[in-house]
Amino acid sequence: MAAIEFDHITKRFPNGTVAVDDIELTVADGEFMIFVGPSGCGKTTALRMVAGLEEITSGEIRIGGRVVNDLEPPDRDIAMVFQNYALYPHMSVADNIGFPLRMQRLKKSETNDRVREVALLLGIDDLLKRKPRELSGGQRQRVAMGRAIIRHPQAFLMDEPLSNLDAKLRVQMRAELVKLHHRLDVTTIYVTHDQTEAMTLGQRVAVLDKGVIQQVDTPQGLYRRPTNTFVASFIGSPAMNFVRGRLADRQVELGDYAIELADELRRSLRRDAGDVLVGLRPEEFEDARLHPDGSLTIVPAEIEVTEQLGPETFAYFRVEGLEAVEIGDRPVELAGALSARLDPRTSAAPGQRLNLAINAGGLHLFDLESGESLIGS
Numbered sequence: 493m494a495a496i497e498f499d500h501i502t503k504r505f506p507n508g509t510v511a512v513d514d515i516e517l518t519v520a521d522g523e524f525m526i527f528v529g530p531s532g533c534g535k536t537t538a539l540r541m542v543a544g545l546e547e548i549t550s551g552e553i554r555i556g557g558r559v560v561n562d563l564e565p566p567d568r569d570i571a572m573v574f575q576n577y578a579l580y581p582h583m584s585v586a587d588n589i590g591f592p593l594r595m596q597r598l599k600k601s602e603t604n605d606r607v608r609e610v611a612l613l614l615g616i617d618d619l620l621k622r623k624p625r626e627l628s629g630g631q632r633q634r635v636a637m638g639r640a641i642i643r644h645p646q647a648f649l650m651d652e653p654l655s656n657l658d659a660k661l662r663v664q665m666r667a668e669l670v671k672l673h674h675r676l677d678v679t680t681i682y683v684t685h686d687q688t689e690a691m692t693l694g695q696r697v698a699v700l701d702k703g704v705i706q707q708v709d710t711p712q713g714l715y716r717r718p719t720n721t722f723v724a725s726f727i728g729s730p731a732m733n734f735v736r737g738r739l740a741d742r743q744v745e746l747g748d749y750a751i752e753l754a755d756e757l758r759r760s761l762r763r764d765a766g767d768v769l770v771g772l773r774p775e776e777f778e779d780a781r782l783h784p785d786g787s788l789t790i791v792p793a794e795i796e797v798t799e800q801l802g803p804e805t806f807a808y809f810r811v812e813g814l815e816a817v818e819i820g821d822r823p824v825e826l827a828g829a830l831s832a833r834l835d836p837r838t839s840a841a842p843g844q845r846l847n848l849a850i851n852a853g854g855l856h857l858f859d860l861e862s863g864e865s866l867i868g869s
Contacts, residue, residue, distance in 0.1 A: 494521060494555050494556030494557070494569075494646040494647060494679060495518055495519060495520055495521045495554075495555075495556065495557075495679065496518070496519040496542060496553070496554070496555050496647055496679060496681065497517075497518045497519075497552075497553065497554040497555075498515045498516060498517045498518070498538070498551070498553060499516065499551050499552040499553070499554065500514050500515070500516055500550070500551040500552075501514070501515045501516075501538070501541065501548060501550070501551035501552070501553060502514050502515075502548075502549045502550045502551055503534070503537050503538075503541060503546065503547075503548065503549050503703075504549045510703050511534045511537040511703050512534040512537050512538050512541070512703045513534070513702070513703035513704050514551070514704075515538060515551075515703075515704075515705055516705075517698060517705060517708060519679060519681060520679070521679055522677045522678065522679055523679055523680070523695055523696065524670075524673050524680045524682065524693060524694055524695045524696075525680065525681050525682070525694060525695070525696055525697075525698065526681075526682050526683075526684065526689070526690045526693060526694030526696070526697040526698065527539065527681060527682070527683045527684075527698050527700060528683075528684055528685065528686075528687060528689075528690035528697055528698070528699055528700070528726075529685065529699055529700035529701055529726070530685060530701065530726070531685060533700040533701050533702060533703065534700050534702070534703035534704075535683045535685075535700050536651055536652075536683055537703075538700075539649050539651055539681060539683050540651075541553060542555070542560075542568075542570065542647075542649055542681065543565055543568070543570060543572050543649050544560065544563060544564060544565035544568055545565060548561050555568060555569070555570065555646060555647060556569075556646055569645050569646045569647075570645050570646060570647045570648070570649055571592075571639075571640035571641070571643050571645040571647075571648055571649070572640065572648075572649040572650070572651065573633075573636050573637055573640050573648065573649070573650045573651070573653045574636070574651055574653070575651055575652045575653060575655055575656060576656070577624070577632045577633060577635070577636045577656075578636065579624040579632060579635060579636060579639075580624075581623065581624050581625060582623070583623070583624075584620065584621055584622065584623060585611075585616065585619050585620045585621070585622050585623075585624075585627070585635050586604075586607050586611075586620040586621065588624070588635055588638075588639055589607050589610055589611065589620075589635060589638040589639050589642055590603045590604070590606070590607045590642065591639060592639060592642060592643045593606060593607075593642060593643070606642055607620070607638075607642065608620075610638045610641050610642045611638060613638075613641070613672075613675070614634045614637060614638050614641075614672075615634070616631060616634050616635065616638065619631060619635075629656055629657050629658075629661065630657060630661045630664070630665060633653060633654070633656075633657065633665065636653070637653070637672070641672075641676065645678070646678075646679065647678065647679040647680065647681070648678055648679070648680040648681075649680075649681050650680065650681070650682040650683065651683050652683055652684055652685070653682075654666065654684075654686075654689065655684075655686070662689075666689060666692050666693055669682075669693060670692075670693060682694070687726065687727055687728075687729065688729070690711065690727075691711040691714075691715070691727070692711075694710075694711060695710070696708060696709065696710055697709065697710070697711055697714055699714065699722075699723050699726060699727065701722050701726075706719065706720060706722055706723050707719040707720070707723045714727045715727055715728060717865075717867070718732075718771075718856065718865060719864070719865050720858065720862075720863045720864050720865060721734065721769065721771070721819050721858050721863035722819075722863065724771050724819075724856060724858070724865075725819040728773060728774075730774050730806060730831040730833070731819075731831075732771045732772065732773055732774075732856065733771065733772045733773075733774065733816065733830045733831060734769050734770070734771055734816065734817040734818075734819050734858075735769075735770045735772070735814050735815060735816055735817065735830070736767070736768075736769065736770070736815045736817060736860070737767070737768050737769070737770040737857075738766070738767050738768065739761075739763070739764060739765050739766055739767075739768050739857070740765060742758060744768065744770060744855065744857070746770060746814055747811075747813035747814050747815065748813045749789055749791055749813070749814070749850075750789065751789045751850060751852045751855065752787075752789075752852060753852065753855070754852060754853055757852075757853075757855060757867065760867050760868045761857065761866055761867060761868070762866045762867075762868060763866060767860050768857050768858065768859070768860060768866060769817060769857070769858040769859070769860050769863070770855060770856070770857060770858075771855070771856030771857070771858060772830075772850065772854065772855065772856070773833075773854055773856075774806065774831045774832050774833040775832075775833040775851075775854070776850060776851040776854035776855075777793075777830070777832035777833075777834070777848045777849070777850060777851075778832075778834070778835070778848065778849045778851065779834055779835060779837075779838040779840075779846065779847075779848065779849075780847040780848060780849040781847070782835055782837065782838065783849050788849040788850060788851070788852070789849065789850045789852065790847050790848070790849055790850075791811045791814070791847070791848055791850065792811065792812070792845060792846075792847055792848075793807075793809035793810070793811055793830075793832075793845065793846050793847070793848045794809055794810050794811075794812075794843075794844075794845055795807050795808070795809045795840050795841060795842055795843065795844045795845070795846060796808050796809060796810065796829055796842060797829075797842060798840050798841060798842060800836070802836065803836060804833055804834065804835070804836055805833075805834045805835070805836050805838055805840060806831060806832070806833060806834075807831070807832045807834055807838075807840045807846075808829045808830070808831050808832075809829060809830055809831075809832065809846070809848075810828065810829055810830065811830065814830070816828045816829065816830055819863075832848060
């Protein structure tokens with residue numbers, strides 16, 4: 493096992509495109525780190541530089557304290573799991589898993605013992621004689637992981653390994669990956685564009701955009717304390733709502749409505765007056781009839797779209813006088829709408845008017861120009 497250090501790493505392609513811009517990050521020994529972000533944000537390029545599959549323009553990458561910039565991939569003592577499994581179709585499962593050991597010229601008996609050990613760990617010991625074409629997607633992914641595990645590397649690098657699986661199997665494989673990491677305790681960097689994977693798998697998560705790390709934190713830290721509007725809009729589904737507002741005295745004004753700021757929030761603000769961007773997670777809106785608290789700010793919502801999901805209801809709505817700001821992707825027909833995660837007891841239907849209470853404790857405040865959070869740590 494070993495820590496992986498990115499020391500001011502930059503990758504600039506010959507056409508001038510900067511894919512990774514001055515990344516400085518340490519992945520601790522035994523840590524499960526997630527790189528997440530939209531397509532083209534630089535997360536896969538950063539991973540490929542660790543693996544030695546992409547040249548580094550400037551900076552140093554260290555694995556276990558050793559600079560690896562000029563080392564060939566086989567000399568870095570890492571194992572990579574790819575999105576497309578990269579199995580040899582003419583080989584059996586056993587031969588695919590044991591291939592790295594044969595390249596190291598280990599004895600056949602030792603290779604066979606370790607193949608059986610890894611296959612038992614992954615629950616594929618009954619598939620060792622099959623060819624990849626005879627396996628399901630989840631089984632193929634286990635074989636690919638087995639080939640990485642068998643080497644006992646210092647670190648695992650995983651490039652969207654679950655993206656080709658169906659939704660149910662992805663959930664199952666996520667749980668198995670967590671258990672596997674707890675058993676092996678090997679430093680792991682996992683790349684994904686799926687925020688659900690990021691939030692459920694990572695001990696820490698690095699959010700990237702345009703080659704720059706926007707924030708590194710625990711999943712809950714990202715959700716509760718986003719450092720800017722990009723992180724706030726990217727983490728969470730449905731995405732955070734953004735509304736233009738104004739700080740004045742001890743409250744924030746949203747059009748004709750005012751929300752009293754909690755003392756703790758007010759003390760942590762970097763400024764106490766002026767125009768701001770107010771962020772509200774969908775769960776901060778509640779059916780006022782179910783929460784008859786006279787101190788809550790109530791807004792009349794006109795429901796446009798609802799999604800009934802059993803344990804919760806998503807509602808998209810508009811409030812006259814509130815100016816919603818679009819950050820991130822949203823269907824054109826919902827532009828300017830707000831979203832709420834409501835109790836399933838709420839009877840919300842398109843065209844219906846519903847009074848919603850706003851939970852003041854869940855406010856996020858951002859600078860209107862830079863998008864940076866105004867709430868101190």
